[in-house]
Amino acid sequence: MSKETIPPKDLKEKIKSNKLKKIVFKNG
Structure with missing residues (x-):
């Protein structure tokens, strides 16, 4: 996983x- 913080929606x-x-x- 990338270290960037991804909003849950984007992650899904x-x-x-x-x-x-x-x-x-x-x-x-």
Whole structure:
């Protein structure tokens, strides 16, 4: 995790996009 302070909402969005990226990489 980065040391930057991230608002909970942004953090959730980040986790969501990271999960989507991982799924894309697996399928790709």
